[in-house]
Amino acid sequence: MANNFFTDNESLKFHLHHDLMQEIIRLKEKDYADFGTFDYAPEDYTDAIDNYEKVLEIVGEITGEILAANAEEIDHEGPKVENNAVVYAAGTSRNHEALTNAGLYGMSLPRQYGGLNFSYVPYVMAAEIVARGDCAFANIWGLQDCAETIYEFGSDEIKNEYLSRINKGATCSMDLTEPDAGSDLQAVNLKATFDESNNCWRLNGVKRFITNGDADIKLVLARSEEGTTDARGLSYFVYDRKHQAVTIRRIENKLGIKGSPTAELVFNNAPAQIVGDRKLGLIKYVMTLMNGARLGVGAQSVGLAEAAYREAFKYAHEREQFGKTIKDFPQVYEMLVNMRAKIDAVRTLLYETARAVDMTKALDGMAKDRVLTSDERQTLKKYQRLADSLTPLVKLFASEYANQITYDTIQVYGGSGFMKDYPVERMYRDARILTIYEGTSQLQVVAAIRGVINGSYLARIKEYEVLELKTEYQSLRNVLIKMRERFEHAIEIVNGFGSTSESCDFNARRLVEMAGLLIMCNLLLIDANKNAIFTASAHIFIKFAQSQIEQAAFYIENFDPVILERYKSFL
Amino acid sequence: MSFRIVVLAKQVPDTRNVGKDAMKEDGTVNRAALPAIFNPEDLNALEMALEIKDRLEDVIVSVITMGPSRAAEIIRDSIYRGADNGIVVSDRKVAGSDTLATSYTISQAIKKLGNVDLVLCGRQAIDGDTAQVGPQVAEKLNMPQITYAEEVVAVNETAIQIKRRLERGIEVVESKFPCLITVHGSANPCRFPHAKRVMKYKYAISASEAAEIGIDTAKLWQQKPYLKIEEWNAADIQAEDSRLGLTGSPTKVKKIENVVLTAKESVKLSASDEDLDGLIKELITAHIIG
Numbered sequence: 001m002a003n004n005f006f007t008d009n010e011s012l013k014f015h016l017h018h019d020l021m022q023e024i025i026r027l028k029e030k031d032y033a034d035f036g037t038f039d040y041a042p043e044d045y046t047d048a049i050d051n052y053e054k055v056l057e058i059v060g061e062i063t064g065e066i067l068a069a070n071a072e073e074i075d076h077e078g079p080k081v082e083n084n085a086v087v088y089a090a091g092t093s094r095n096h097e098a099l100t101n102a103g104l105y106g107m108s109l110p111r112q113y114g115g116l117n118f119s120y121v122p123y124v125m126a127a128e129i130v131a132r133g134d135c136a137f138a139n140i141w142g143l144q145d146c147a148e149t150i151y152e153f154g155s156d157e158i159k160n161e162y163l164s165r166i167n168k169g170a171t172c173s174m175d176l177t178e179p180d181a182g183s184d185l186q187a188v189n190l191k192a193t194f195d196e197s198n199n200c201w202r203l204n205g206v207k208r209f210i211t212n213g214d215a216d217i218k219l220v221l222a223r224s225e226e227g228t229t230d231a232r233g234l235s236y237f238v239y240d241r242k243h244q245a246v247t248i249r250r251i252e253n254k255l256g257i258k259g260s261p262t263a264e265l266v267f268n269n270a271p272a273q274i275v276g277d278r279k280l281g282l283i284k285y286v287m288t289l290m291n292g293a294r295l296g297v298g299a300q301s302v303g304l305a306e307a308a309y310r311e312a313f314k315y316a317h318e319r320e321q322f323g324k325t326i327k328d329f330p331q332v333y334e335m336l337v338n339m340r341a342k343i344d345a346v347r348t349l350l351y352e353t354a355r356a357v358d359m360t361k362a363l364d365g366m367a368k369d370r371v372l373t374s375d376e377r378q379t380l381k382k383y384q385r386l387a388d389s390l391t392p393l394v395k396l397f398a399s400e401y402a403n404q405i406t407y408d409t410i411q412v413y414g415g416s417g418f419m420k421d422y423p424v425e426r427m428y429r430d431a432r433i434l435t436i437y438e439g440t441s442q443l444q445v446v447a448a449i450r451g452v453i454n455g456s457y458l459a460r461i462k463e464y465e466v467l468e469l470k471t472e473y474q475s476l477r478n479v480l481i482k483m484r485e486r487f488e489h490a491i492e493i494v495n496g497f498g499s500t501s502e503s504c505d506f507n508a509r510r511l512v513e514m515a516g517l518l519i520m521c522n523l524l525l526i527d528a529n530k531n532a533i534f535t536a537s538a539h540i541f542i543k544f545a546q547s548q549i550e551q552a553a554f555y556i557e558n559f560d561p562v563i564l565e566r567y568k569s570f571l
Numbered sequence: 572m573s574f575r576i577v578v579l580a581k582q583v584p585d586t587r588n589v590g591k592d593a594m595k596e597d598g599t600v601n602r603a604a605l606p607a608i609f610n611p612e613d614l615n616a617l618e619m620a621l622e623i624k625d626r627l628e629d630v631i632v633s634v635i636t637m638g639p640s641r642a643a644e645i646i647r648d649s650i651y652r653g654a655d656n657g658i659v660v661s662d663r664k665v666a667g668s669d670t671l672a673t674s675y676t677i678s679q680a681i682k683k684l685g686n687v688d689l690v691l692c693g694r695q696a697i698d699g700d701t702a703q704v705g706p707q708v709a710e711k712l713n714m715p716q717i718t719y720a721e722e723v724v725a726v727n728e729t730a731i732q733i734k735r736r737l738e739r740g741i742e743v744v745e746s747k748f749p750c751l752i753t754v755h756g757s758a759n760p761c762r763f764p765h766a767k768r769v770m771k772y773k774y775a776i777s778a779s780e781a782a783e784i785g786i787d788t789a790k791l792w793q794q795k796p797y798l799k800i801e802e803w804n805a806a807d808i809q810a811e812d813s814r815l816g817l818t819g820s821p822t823k824v825k826k827i828e829n830v831v832l833t834a835k836e837s838v839k840l841s842a843s844d845e846d847l848d849g850l851i852k853e854l855i856t857a858h859i860i861g
Contacts (some may be wrong), residue, residue: 040770103766
């Protein structure tokens with residue numbers, strides 16, 4: 001049978017069929033209004049979820065058969081610049097062509113723009129699957145997310161001009177970073193001036209580290225308000241590659257994701273159209289896009305982790321030392337099975353977040369057509385908050401776990417894993433960027449600590465705690481309640497230092513990790529309660545998380561701010 | 572008038588994944604134990620048809636398969652990948668056909684379709700490995716044939732140039748239409764199913780499939796005629812009973828042998844040109860390569 005990265009993974013099917021999907025799809029499909037107008041639109045929930053499965057099967061097959069097979073060659077060959085154009089590695093082009101020809105771009109765009117109008121969950125799932133085949137290529141495929149921003153905020157004119165090209169294979173990039181504006185995007189300096197005679201904006205300046213920098217459609221953050229220096233002077237623009245007004249200065253030679261071209265660009269009086277309103281570029285649009293991109297990195301991380309885990313699993317079953325397969329040694333199987341448990345834990349967080357985003361997007365979409373009822377507005381608010389608070393946790397945990405898992409995969413392989421003969425060294429290198437781009441782990445902590453301090457994580461955890469469980473899982477629930485109490489105690493201590501104190505910042509990561517671990521444990525327990533394939537992982541991960549939480553709690557309970565001075569004495 | 576391409580396809584047991592229960596006691600293939608798949612080289616043929624459809628104006632690609640009702644699965648699969656429609660030739664009378672009876676049945680179906688410009692089929696099927704059905708169909712339809720096709724070098728409404736993959740090299744030949752081409756596994760692999768086509772055609776069904784699961788398709792087919800998979804029996808294709816199925820099949824299996832490969836000897840060679848040359852000659856003489 002052909003390799004299929006969707007059908008060979010039971011967990012994906014489980015998450016795709018979550019109870020909330022019925023409501024998500026009904027909202028996304030506006031009560032199945034497209035049925036009859038478009039011959040591929042679903043009639044009802046059963047039809048729609050069957051479409052999701054069938055299309056994910058295609059994604060799984062192309063990924064298993066084409067992307068995974070091309071990954072190594074692409075890693076060696078990489079892209080290059082020729083005549084001021086980025087030329088993908090041959091395999092990258094083949095991947096892109098296969099996915100385009102199968103109609104797999106523009107998955108979540110409305111049908112009127114050639115999209116599939118899928119909700120967010122299957123889109124995130126496809127992103128996970130693609131990343132399992134090739135982590136680098138996942139960027140090129142994943143940047144179709146830019147279309148979402150154009151759809152949400154662009155004028156009808158811009159939507160009509162750009163969106164229908166996505167399904168036909170037009171590539172995208174989001175051009176934010178500059179040499180002096182990395183984590184701090186308020187410092188963006190690329191200049192946008194309005195050209196009265198041609199009735200368009202003109203972009204001038206330099207962008208750096210731009211993923212897929214030579215894309216057909218570029219979303220560019222630029223300073224439209226002369227004399228400003230902060231976020232309020234920035235607007236968002238769309239640039240079409242056909243104008244040939246951008247010079248590709250170079251592409252970077254990177255540690256990993258080598259197939260994904262990272263370019264330094266010079267905009268030379270490049271004509272562009274404004275997306276949405278002036279001055280809202282960073283404050284509103286980039287923040288929305290960034291949340292999507294962070295969830296995207298979460299999906300990419302889970303996909304890569306899955307790929308690495310499967311390699312480790314296979315090798316540990318084949319490799320014999322001291323007369324037995326290495327999987328039989330406790331130190332090896334602990335490593336191996338911890339990988340699996342971490343993946344199950346962070347994946348359930350990924351889809352919990354994706355569902356929250358889905359509900360938000362669907363209700364937002366509905367609000368474009370009519371006034372929402374007060375119930376609907378309440379629901380929207382609830383899921384919006386949940387999505388915003390969970391997104392940094394997904395990005396943080398998924399990317400860190402992808403690094404731990406690829407690290408451990410090489411360890412399982414031993415000396416062979418260090419060699420270029422096996423794919424695991426590539427995965428290890430590819431993982432490294434995940435904790436950095438689209439906001440470092442440290443920035444995710446900054447985004448998430450609010451949720452700790454204002455109690456929104458705690459509230460969510462308590463919601464999970466009241467869900468009914470089979471008796472066999474009650475003892476694990478009791479463990480989780482005790483762990484949550486430790487967490488609450490730790491928050492109290494840190495609050496005692498003052499929520500704006502350096503001591504709070506210093507312990508923020510510990511608190512955020514406690515919150516994330518608790519949420520993952522609770523979700524995994526609920527999953528296990530529904531499907532026994534997660535039972536072992538729930539037991540293993542809860543044990544693991546318990547020791548992590550104890551460690552963090554111990555540190556905080558014994559924390560004395562004086563230690564900060566000791567740290568600073570080295571600076 | 573549309574340019575009409577027929578692709579011949581067969582649903583076969585997946586002999587590439589043979590397990591211990593792949594053969595029955597009596598030495599015949601245990602079809603129930605093997606998953607049914609689209610014969611691989613027929614997928615290459617379908618891709619070639621779709622490439623021609625991409626290159627010419629107004630092309631209709633129809634897929635014909637012969638088999639039990641579940642053979643409609645590969646018609647649906649073909650439509651997902653870009654074929655316009657398909658026909659299942661299904662009748663108890665065609666069961667047990669050898670290549671002669673099969674090619675007769677298929678050629679009758681192509682005649683019924685009428686006005687066919689090009690017939691494409693895989694070089695051979697992985698269950699029988701005979702490579703006879705394509706050429707026999709060409710003979711019965713009185714069409715020129717090109718076998719072992721690897722690539723369409725050029726094509727227009729009247730003629731086609733084909734690169735053939737042969738044992739000792741390649742050959743480029745040209746034929747006028749109508750003609751029949753058998754496609755080699757080294758040709759382009761078939762494109763994947765298209766997301767929108769899958770969603771549009773997933774409920775396509777044949778009459779006997781509908782009967783088996785007990786659903787009434789009258790309303791469905793009236794509203795969406797494209798969801799009907801045609802099914803033809805022996806009478807529909809005006810076949811003579813004596814030329815069908817077991818009766819029409821002169822091929823008889825004389826004996827079946829189980830061959831167990833037991834070679835264990837190994838030869839150590841140096842990396843010299845002489846030794847390599849010797850090895851290659853030996854392999855060619857033993858018909859292992861070449």
